Amino acid sequence: MGVKSAALRAMSVFTTPIPPEEYLRLVNPLASSRQLRGVVTSVTPETPTSATITFRPGSRWQPHQAGQWARVGVEIDGVRQWRSYSLSAPAGADPAVTVTAIGRVSTYLVRNTKVGDIVFLAPPQGDFVLPAGPRPLLMLTAGSGITPVMSMIRTLVPxxxxxxxxxxxxxxxxxxxxxxxxxxxxxxxxxxxxxxxRYTTDEGRISFADSGDLDRLCPDWRSRKAYVCGPTEMLDAAHALWERTGLPDTLTVERFNTALAPEVPGGGGQITFEKSDKQVEVDGSTPLLLAGEEAGVIMPSGCRMGICRTCLTPLLSGRIRDLRTGETHDDEGELIQTCISAAAGPVHLDC
Structure with missing residues (x-):
């Protein structure tokens, strides 16, 4: 048993029935033996609908690499909601996320966050990071896809x-x-x-149908390590161009969304959340995770793209469809990823 654990155990004799951690949080709001937290130190508006939120994390935070992302949790109407955000601060600095007010959690963060607020954190993750050694780089970004690349530029260029x-x-x-x-x-x-x-209202989007636009914007692009982050259609088009030119190994792509299989007519059904004693009727394209959150069910989540597997939940009964592949599964007790699975008939989940 560590020194800290032994001390907390000794303190519990005097604080029972309240855990000593609750008293510690009165002094240090970041103190928690179970959940990593951060205190908001600044909120900087970036555009009319976006803001950069910087926070000082607790001692168990693992310093991030430039380009990585982390899960951030906030409590909305008594329910803790998690979303994954790219970290925009340079490596070695306190973490920051730059958020655009789209969706319930992001809108809440942009509109309601104040200095001194406490957020919940998970360790940084992701392989969209700078190369190990020096080499020429090309960064292609669109919209909020600039966020992880900004972390890279702030880290590398100065x-x-x-x-x-x-x-x-x-x-x-x-x-x-x-x-x-x-x-x-x-x-x-x-x-x-x-x-x-490049402002698309005046100049239009970059075309990846051939190399013409890139040849004009960056004539030596073929000799550079490329990073692309933005809307799905941009990523797919860039990936196809790099494949056609025989350079797929020089391209690194960061995706915010998962490529989904075509919707099957007649899908959907009633989802029963057994532990929460709630039921909801959904169509065949709504992820189980989203359906549960909208019904007020507390569900684990992470990347929301089928990568991190934080959302794994036992399937008690029923049939679900993988939104990426279109495959269906109905093995009782199977751990399913609720962020990329939808109902394919009546479903019972252990949450």
């Missing part, structure tokens, strides 16, 4: 004189573009960063 980064960022217009002023300042101060802003 610290490495040999940095050679071309960033091509697309946004609807200047008012919707994240980090515009900071990026312009970094490009002016550091010759290793070449910045191209």
């Amino acid at each position: 610290r490495r004189k040999d940095a050679d980064v071309v960033l091509v960022h697309s946004s609807r217009d200047r008012t919707a573009s994240l980090f515009t002023d900071e990026l312009q300042e970094l490009a002016a101060e550091h010759p290793g960063l070449h910045l191209v802003h």
